[in-house]
Amino acid sequence: MSAIAGTWLLRMKTPVGTIEADYSFEEEDGGIRGSASGGGETTPLTDVAAEDGPAGQRVTWRQRITKPLRLNLEYDVTVNGDVLTGESRAGRLPRTRVTGERTSA
Numbered sequence: 001m002s003a004i005a006g007t008w009l010l011r012m013k014t015p016v017g018t019i020e021a022d023y024s025f026e027e028e029d030g031g032i033r034g035s036a037s038g039g040g041e042t043t044p045l046t047d048v049a050a051e052d053g054p055a056g057q058r059v060t061w062r063q064r065i066t067k068p069l070r071l072n073l074e075y076d077v078t079v080n081g082d083v084l085t086g087e088s089r090a091g092r093l094p095r096t097r098v099t100g101e102r103t104s105a
Contacts (some may be wrong), residue, residue: 002032002050003057003079010100012088023100032059039067056080
């Protein structure tokens with residue numbers, strides 16, 4: 001079972017301030033699918049992958065957004081219980097710190 005399954009509130013600390021978004025992950029046919037809602041749009045997540053590690057479960061995914069800018073984002077986080085930490089990256093822009101809390105299982 002994937003540690004990330006459920007609904008999460010993520011916070012991304014960017015140079016223009018902290019951005020919050022709701023993320024939903026569910027297991028389906030042996031894989032994980034997800035979506036994100038924030039900034040007036042809902043987008044699907046792609047290439048979601050999880051693997052167990054010594055500090056928790058490492059989860060990676062990709063996401064395309066159009067608001068406030070068109071960006072292709074890549075996430076790399078570690079889930080430990082109901083908390084996740086990690087980073088996201090948009091192309092050549094600097095990495096952004098990501099934190100999150102599970103809001104429902």
